[in-house]
Amino acid sequence: MTLDEISVLAELVRRRSGVVIDRDKTYLIETRLAPVARREGFTTISELIGELQARRNETLMWAVAKARSAPVRIWSLGCSTGQEPYSLAMLVEEERGHYPGLKVEIFGGDLSERCLEKASSGLYTQFEVQRGLPARLLVKYFDKIDDAWVLSPRIRQALFFHPSSRRQAA
Amino acid sequence: MRTCLVVDDSRVIRKVARRILEEIGFDVAEASDGMEALAWCRTDMPHAILLDWNMPVMNGLEFLQQLRRQPGGDAPVVVFCTVENDPDHIARALGAGAAEYIMKPFDSDIIESKFVEAGLL
Numbered sequence: 001m002t003l004d005e006i007s008v009l010a011e012l013v014r015r016r017s018g019v020v021i022d023r024d025k026t027y028l029i030e031t032r033l034a035p036v037a038r039r040e041g042f043t044t045i046s047e048l049i050g051e052l053q054a055r056r057n058e059t060l061m062w063a064v065a066k067a068r069s070a071p072v073r074i075w076s077l078g079c080s081t082g083q084e085p086y087s088l089a090m091l092v093e094e095e096r097g098h099y100p101g102l103k104v105e106i107f108g109g110d111l112s113e114r115c116l117e118k119a120s121s122g123l124y125t126q127f128e129v130q131r132g133l134p135a136r137l138l139v140k141y142f143d144k145i146d147d148a149w150v151l152s153p154r155i156r157q158a159l160f161f162h163p164s165s166r167r168q169a170a
Numbered sequence: 171m172r173t174c175l176v177v178d179d180s181r182v183i184r185k186v187a188r189r190i191l192e193e194i195g196f197d198v199a200e201a202s203d204g205m206e207a208l209a210w211c212r213t214d215m216p217h218a219i220l221l222d223w224n225m226p227v228m229n230g231l232e233f234l235q236q237l238r239r240q241p242g243g244d245a246p247v248v249v250f251c252t253v254e255n256d257p258d259h260i261a262r263a264l265g266a267g268a269a270e271y272i273m274k275p276f277d278s279d280i281i282e283s284k285f286v287e288a289g290l291l
Binding site for chain 1: 260264268271272273276283284287
């Protein structure tokens with residue numbers, strides 16, 4: 001695994017579970033993921049990571065095609081400050097032309113209510129909108145308000161945010 | 171190795187960009203305005219161009235428009251890198267044939283992410 005891949009995975013684990021993997025504990029990733037990679041028919045963990053990144057959007061659109069007229073509900077768990085559910089909402093919007101009558105509801109859930117608050121605001125800094133978001137989609141789906149970028153209402157209305165922790169506590 | 175031409179009138183920005191681009195595997199050439207960049211492209215068309223907007227002599231947008239009229243000038247993948255950060259500038263850059271757009275200030279993560287979006291990595 002490259003250092004980049006290790007930091008991608010460590011960041012993913014941190015965001016999803018709050019578990020911080022120290023640099024000197026990267027063997028944890030190796031030992032846990034190597035059997036998974038082998039089971040799924042990949043020779044290395046790197047191959048598995050590449051496949052996962054390439055497959056997310058494909059899998060979503062496959063589900064959409066299967067659903068036909070039924071609404072598709074997507075649950076983005078551990079959505080942190082909302083980048084993933086909003087990306088999915090933009091992807092759906094981009095593909096809408098191919099699927100007339102498509103109904104998609106996207107739910108974002110996270111343990112951190114502070115993250116969810118930021119997610120539902122749809123507000124991002126200039127720094128944030130430049131990571132993993134094509135400029136073409138930025139100008140198409142965001143408005144600029146002072147120094148911040150805010151997602152347009154047509155994207156935000158497809159999303160619901162849910163504090164997963166509060167429900168478990170109740 | 172693939173070449174990226176860095177076009178910016180600030181020597182400091184060119185130096186920072188060079189370091190980042192070399193780290194992600196590019197040979198780097200430098201130009202300090204659009205005219206100089208055109209001269210470079212006429213001799214040796216680069217694979218990628220990291221392009222500032224506001225420069226003396228010839229600005230980035232004029233350069234891009236002229237570049238696309240040169241023989242072989244539709245080949246380079248152009249990524250803007252400028253302080254201009256309003257949607258109108260971004261839309262104009264994309265309309266003129268830029269593949270991606272970076273708003274300064276930038277860091278290595280942003281350059282890398284944008285080069286991935288542009289299909290360069």
